[in-house]
Amino acid sequence: MANMSPNKVAMPEQDPNVRNKNFKEVALGYTKEMAMEEATRCLNCKNKPCVNGCPVNVPIPEFIEKVAAGDFEGAYEVITSENALPAICGRVCPQENQCEGKCVRGIKGEPVGIGRMERFVADYHMANAEPAEVSIEKNGKKVAVVGCGPAGITCAGELIKKGYEVTVFEALHKPGGVLSYGIPEFRLPKDLVAKEIESVENLGVKIETNVIVGRSVTIDELMEDGYEAVFVGSGAGLPRFLNIPGENYLGVYSANEFLTRVNLMKGYEFPEYPTPVKIGKKVAVVGAGNVAMDAARTAKRLGADEVYIVYRRSEEEAPARLEELHHAKEEGIIFKFLNNPVAIKANEDGWVEKMEIVKQELGEPDASGRRSPVPIEGSNYDIDVDTVVIAIGQSPNPLIRHTTPGLDVQKWGGIIVDEETMESSKDGVYAGGDTVTGAATVILAMGAGKKAAAAIDKKLRG
Amino acid sequence: MEIHAPFVARKCEPGQFIIIRVDEKGERVPLTIADYDREKETVTIIYQVVGYSTELLSKKKEGDYVADFVGPLGQPSILHKRERVLGVAGGVGAAPLYPQLRKLAEMGVPVDVIIGGKSAEFVILKEKFEEFCENVFIATDDGSLGTKGFVTNVLEDQIAKGVKYDEVIAIGPLIMMKNVVKITKQHDIPTMVSLNPIMIDGTGMCGGCRVTVGGETKFACVDGPDFDGFQVDFDECMKRQTMFREEEHECKIGRGK
Ligand SMILES: Cc1cc2nc3c(=O)[nH]c(=O)nc-3n(C[C@H](O)[C@H](O)[C@H](O)COP(=O)(O)OP(=O)(O)OC[C@H]3O[C@@H](n4cnc5c(N)ncnc54)[C@H](O)[C@@H]3O)c2cc1C
Numbered sequence: 001m002a003n004m005s006p007n008k009v010a011m012p013e014q015d016p017n018v019r020n021k022n023f024k025e026v027a028l029g030y031t032k033e034m035a036m037e038e039a040t041r042c043l044n045c046k047n048k049p050c051v052n053g054c055p056v057n058v059p060i061p062e063f064i065e066k067v068a069a070g071d072f073e074g075a076y077e078v079i080t081s082e083n084a085l086p087a088i089c090g091r092v093c094p095q096e097n098q099c100e101g102k103c104v105r106g107i108k109g110e111p112v113g114i115g116r117m118e119r120f121v122a123d124y125h126m127a128n129a130e131p132a133e134v135s136i137e138k139n140g141k142k143v144a145v146v147g148c149g150p151a152g153i154t155c156a157g158e159l160i161k162k163g164y165e166v167t168v169f170e171a172l173h174k175p176g177g178v179l180s181y182g183i184p185e186f187r188l189p190k191d192l193v194a195k196e197i198e199s200v201e202n203l204g205v206k207i208e209t210n211v212i213v214g215r216s217v218t219i220d221e222l223m224e225d226g227y228e229a230v231f232v233g234s235g236a237g238l239p240r241f242l243n244i245p246g247e248n249y250l251g252v253y254s255a256n257e258f259l260t261r262v263n264l265m266k267g268y269e270f271p272e273y274p275t276p277v278k279i280g281k282k283v284a285v286v287g288a289g290n291v292a293m294d295a296a297r298t299a300k301r302l303g304a305d306e307v308y309i310v311y312r313r314s315e316e317e318a319p320a321r322l323e324e325l326h327h328a329k330e331e332g333i334i335f336k337f338l339n340n341p342v343a344i345k346a347n348e349d350g351w352v353e354k355m356e357i358v359k360q361e362l363g364e365p366d367a368s369g370r371r372s373p374v375p376i377e378g379s380n381y382d383i384d385v386d387t388v389v390i391a392i393g394q395s396p397n398p399l400i401r402h403t404t405p406g407l408d409v410q411k412w413g414g415i416i417v418d419e420e421t422m423e424s425s426k427d428g429v430y431a432g433g434d435t436v437t438g439a440a441t442v443i444l445a446m447g448a449g450k451k452a453a454a455a456i457d458k459k460l461r462g
Numbered sequence: 463m464e465i466h467a468p469f470v471a472r473k474c475e476p477g478q479f480i481i482i483r484v485d486e487k488g489e490r491v492p493l494t495i496a497d498y499d500r501e502k503e504t505v506t507i508i509y510q511v512v513g514y515s516t517e518l519l520s521k522k523k524e525g526d527y528v529a530d531f532v533g534p535l536g537q538p539s540i541l542h543k544r545e546r547v548l549g550v551a552g553g554v555g556a557a558p559l560y561p562q563l564r565k566l567a568e569m570g571v572p573v574d575v576i577i578g579g580k581s582a583e584f585v586i587l588k589e590k591f592e593e594f595c596e597n598v599f600i601a602t603d604d605g606s607l608g609t610k611g612f613v614t615n616v617l618e619d620q621i622a623k624g625v626k627y628d629e630v631i632a633i634g635p636l637i638m639m640k641n642v643v644k645i646t647k648q649h650d651i652p653t654m655v656s657l658n659p660i661m662i663d664g665t666g667m668c669g670g671c672r673v674t675v676g677g678e679t680k681f682a683c684v685d686g687p688d689f690d691g692f693q694v695d696f697d698e699c700m701k702r703q704t705m706f707r708e709e710e711h712e713c714k715i716g717r718g719k
Pocket residue numbers: 092093094146147148149150151152169170171172175176177178179182183184211212213214233234235236237259290291292294321397399400432433434435439440441442443445
C-alpha cells in the first residue's frame with residue numbers, strides 16, 4: 001500500500017532570515033531516509049502521466065521504484081538514460097508545469113516530489129560514485145558546438161559518446177552559459193555546475209573558452225576547417241529594456257549585468273574579486289520571471305533594506321517557478337503586482353532616485369490567453385529607489401545571424417529550425433535552446449541539444 | 463605589449479578591441495588592438511596603468527601568460543577615402559588612433575595628428591605617427607613638449623590657418639572628445655569618436671556599455687566603439703563612467719596594493 005500522505009516529505013531549508021544574508025544554497029536536499037519515504041508516495045501508474053509532462057521523458061516511476069528500494073545508483077542510471085544533468089534539472093526545472101504538474105497525486109494534495117528525488121539521486125551519485133573509465137571508439141569526424149550552455153553541453157556530450165571529435169566554442173571565460181552567469185549560487189551551486197561540465201570534458205569534449213563565433217571565427221570558417229556539422233546553442237543573451245525615460249541613469253542595470261557582476265565575476269566577494277557591484281538601500285526589480293526573482297533575492301543578500309518586484313500583471317501570470325516566488329516572499333521581497341513602471345527619475349548627479357509607477361487592472365485575455373493589464377488613469381505614484389534592475393526578458397544576440405549567410409531567422413531573431421532534426425536553413429548547421437525558442441528553460445534546451453545530436457549522427461553516418 | 467593570440471590576430475581590423483583578464487579572479491578589461499601581425503599570430507596592446515588590473519598587467523614579464531584574452535570585439539572602423547584627415551589623440555587614446563590613421567595613410571589619404579598629454583611623458587607613439595603622418599602636433603598641459611595647452615587649441619589654430627580637413631577622428635578622454643566635437647560641429651567637419659564606457663562581457667549580453675547616440679540606446683561593445691561624434695550624448699557617458707568610482711578606490715586599497 002502506497003504512502004497516502006497528501007504532502008511531500010518536507011524539504012530542509014535554511015531559515016529565511018538567515019539565508020537572505022548569505023549565498024549558500026537555500027534548499028538543503030533530502031537525506032536517504034527522506035528520499036526513500038517520498039518514493040513510497042508514487043503509485044507507479046500504468047499510463048505514466050508524469051513522464052509525458054517531462055520534456056525529455058525521464059522514466060519517472062522506474063527511477064522512483066529504485067529509490068524506494070534504496071538502489072540509488074540504479075536510479076541514477078535510469079534517470080541519466082534520458083537526462084544528462086539531473087543535479088541541475090532536479091533544482092531548476094519548473095516541475096509544477098512539467099512532470100509534477102501531471103502527477104495524479106497532485107489531484108488531491110501535493111504531487112510526488114519528483115524533482116527533489118531526482119536531485120537527491122544525482123547528488124548521491126556525485127558524492128559516492130567512482131569516475132568510470134570510458135573508452136569510446138572514435139569515428140574520425142569533427143563537430144563544432146557554439147556556446148557552452150545546457151543546449152551545447154548536452155549536444156556535445158551525446159556526440160562524444162557516439163565517437164565524434166567535439167569542440168565547444170564559448171564566448172565567455174567560463175563554460176556553463178546561464179547556469180554559470182545567470183542562476184545564482186544560492187539556487188544552483190557553481191561547484192555542481194563545474195562538476196557536470198568536467199564530466200563531459202572527461203569524456204573527451206574540448207571546450208575552447210574566449211572564442212566568440214562570428215568575431216574570432218565564423219561558422220563558415222569552422223566548416224572550412226573540417227567541422228562537418230555545427231550546433232548553435234548560443235542562448236538568448238541580449239537584454240531587453242523597457243524603453244521608458246531614464247533607463248540610462250546611474251544605478252539602472254539589466255538583470256544580465258547585475259547577475260553577471262555577481263555570479264560570474266563574484267562581485268559579492270568584492271574587493272577580494274575586483275569587479276564591483278553597487279547596491280543601494282532600496283531596489284526595484286522590474287519583471288516577475290525566474291530572472292527577476294534571482295535579481296531581487298540577490299539584491300537582498302547584498303544588503304538592500306527594501307527590495308520590490310514591480311510587475312504589470314497579477315501574481316497568477318508571474319512566469320517564475322512557484323518555489324522561487326514562495327522563497328522570495330519568505331525572504332522579505334515586497335511584491336507590487338499590477339504595477340507598471342513608466343519613468344525613472346534621477347538626482348542631479350544622474351543617480352536614480354525615484355521610479356514612477358502606474359497601477360494596472362486586468363482586462364480581456366490577449367493572444368497568449370493571459371488577461372492583459374490596462375493602466376488605471378491617474379493612478380501614477382512615485383516610489384523611492386536607488387537601484388533599478390530590468391528583468392523583462394532577453395532575445396538572441398544578433399552576432400551569429402549577422403555573420404552567417406544563409407541562416408534563416410524569425411523577425412525577433414530566433415534561428416528557424418526543422419523541429420524534428422533541429423537543422424537550420426543552412427546545410428549542416430543545427431541550432432537549439434534559447435537561441436531558437438527565445439528565453440525558455442534548461443530542460444528544453446537540453447532536449448533540443450539531444451535531438452540535434454541524434455540528427456547530426458544520422459546525417460553524418462549517411 | 464605583444465600577446466600571442468591566434469584567434470584574435472587572424473581576423474582583427476583597426477577599431478576593434480579585446481578583453482583581457484589578467485588573473486583568475488580578475489576583472490574583464492577592454493583594450494584596443496593597437497597593432498597586429500597575422501603571421502606571428504600576435505596582437506599589440508598599449509595601455510595606461512590607471513588602476514588595479516592594469517597595474518597587475520604591467521608586472522607581467524616576457525613569456526608570461528594572462529588568464530584570458532578574447533576578441534576581436536566591436537565593429538571595425540569605417541575609414542573613408544578623404545582629401546585630408548586629422549587625428550586627435552588624448553593620452554592613451556593615441557593607441558587606438560594609431561592603427562586607424564596608419565590604415566588611412568595606406569589608403570593614400572594625407573593625415574595629420576595632434577597628440578595631447580598632461581606632460582611630455584604622457585605623449586605616446588610620437589615616432590610611430592611620424593612614420594606616416596604629414597604633420598605631427600603635440601600639446602601638453604604644462605608645455606613640457608609642443609604647444610602649451612589642450613589639443614583643442616591646436617585644432618582651432620589649424621582651422622584658423624585655413625587647413626581644410628574633411629574628417630576628424632578623435633580618441634581620448636570623454637571631455638576631450640566632447641570639446642573637439644564642439645569645435646568641429648561649428649565648422650561642419652564630420653567627426654568620429656571612440657567611446658570607452660564600462661564593459662563586462664563585450665558581446666552585447668549585459669547592456670552595461672549602453673550609450674545614447676542620436677537619441678537611441680546603443681551598446682558600445684557591439685554597435686561601436688566608434689560613433690558619429692555629433693550624435694553622442696557625452697554628458698550621459700561622462701556620468702555613467704563614474705558609476706563605480708568609489709569602488710575603484712576601495713579596490714586599490716582593499717587589495718593591499
Ligand atoms: C537568471 C536566470 C534564471 C533562470 N532560471 C531558470 C530556472 O529556474 N529554471 C529553468 O529551467 N530555466 C531558467 N532560466 C532559463 C535557462 O537558464 C535557459 O533557458 C537556458 O540556460 C538556455 O540554455 P542555452 O544552452 O540555450 O543557452 P545559454 O545558457 O544562454 O548558453 C549560451 C552560451 O552561449 C554562449 N555564446 C553566445 N553567443 C556566442 C557566440 N557568438 N560564440 C560563442 N559562444 C556564444 C554564451 O556565452 C553562453 O555561455 C533562467 C535564466 C536566467 C537568465
